[in-house]
Amino acid sequence: MPVDSEFYKNIKEELHNRNVTLVAVSKTKPIEEILELYNLGQTDFGESYVQELCDKHEHLPHDIQWHFIGHLQSNKVKYIAPFVSLIQGVDTKKLLEEINKQGEKLNKVIDCLLQVHISDEETKFGFDERELEELFNSNSLNLSDLNNVRICGLMGMASFTNDMNKVRNEFKLLKSLFDKFSILKPVAFGSKFSMLSMGMSADYKIAIEEGSNVVRIGSLLFGSR
Numbered sequence: 001m002p003v004d005s006e007f008y009k010n011i012k013e014e015l016h017n018r019n020v021t022l023v024a025v026s027k028t029k030p031i032e033e034i035l036e037l038y039n040l041g042q043t044d045f046g047e048s049y050v051q052e053l054c055d056k057h058e059h060l061p062h063d064i065q066w067h068f069i070g071h072l073q074s075n076k077v078k079y080i081a082p083f084v085s086l087i088q089g090v091d092t093k094k095l096l097e098e099i100n101k102q103g104e105k106l107n108k109v110i111d112c113l114l115q116v117h118i119s120d121e122e123t124k125f126g127f128d129e130r131e132l133e134e135l136f137n138s139n140s141l142n143l144s145d146l147n148n149v150r151i152c153g154l155m156g157m158a159s160f161t162n163d164m165n166k167v168r169n170e171f172k173l174l175k176s177l178f179d180k181f182s183i184l185k186p187v188a189f190g191s192k193f194s195m196l197s198m199g200m201s202a203d204y205k206i207a208i209e210e211g212s213n214v215v216r217i218g219s220l221l222f223g224s225r
């Protein structure tokens with residue numbers, strides 16, 4: 001399905017006016033459609049699978065900012081570390097340490113978002129509030145010793161439901177955690193604990209009302225998967 005350029009321009013402008021970054025989620029979509037959007041000026045794309053991301057990176061312009069938004073296994077970090085722009089779904093301390101290790105090898109700092117579990121679904125990954133507290137306060141892992149990761153903010157996914165009040169409340173929770181941890185600002189945050197990634201095709205408007213500044217939109221741009 002060709003990309004609807006009129007729709008893209010409208011949503012891009014809507015988000016731009018609100019200072020919200022648009023990540024175009026291109027998982028399962030072919031190279032040609034990504035290029036179409038790229039040629040309209042889109043630079044940030046999100047992918048959920050390591051192999052697919054590596055293939056696409058190889059075949060597409062190298063100034064694309066690739067966001068990894070899926071569940072990342074530690075043993076696969078090395079494949080995307082050289083080129084990934086932001087790893088959005090960091091959901092364990094172990095994964096954060098592995099990303100740091102790969103960053104060290106490449107002599108680069110890798111930007112990450114911590115994924116927070118805000119829905120009541122068991123299948124969605126992420127830290128809960130207590131685990132985040134532990135991560136920031138832990139003695140075993142001093143975040144400021146991780147010189148090759150930069151925690152740029154938080155990411156979360158609301159429940160898959162038609163109950164938009166429930167979705168809104170989950171976003172409110174994530175925003176409140178974002179505010180809470182922004183104030184702590186440990187050294188490892190570098191200069192920017194500033195990104196709050198929440199909202200997808202079905203709920204991005206609510207997410208923005210609740211304070212999101214990064215939305216991850218797939219099907220609205222590319223059609224259903």
Ligand SMILES: *Cc1c(COP(=O)(O)O)cnc(C)c1O
Pocket residue numbers: 025027048069070157200201202216217218219220
């Ligand atoms: C697939 C995916 C999206 C995009 O979903 P749409 O409903 O198609 O907009 C956003 N975030 C994550 C983490 C995803 O896996």
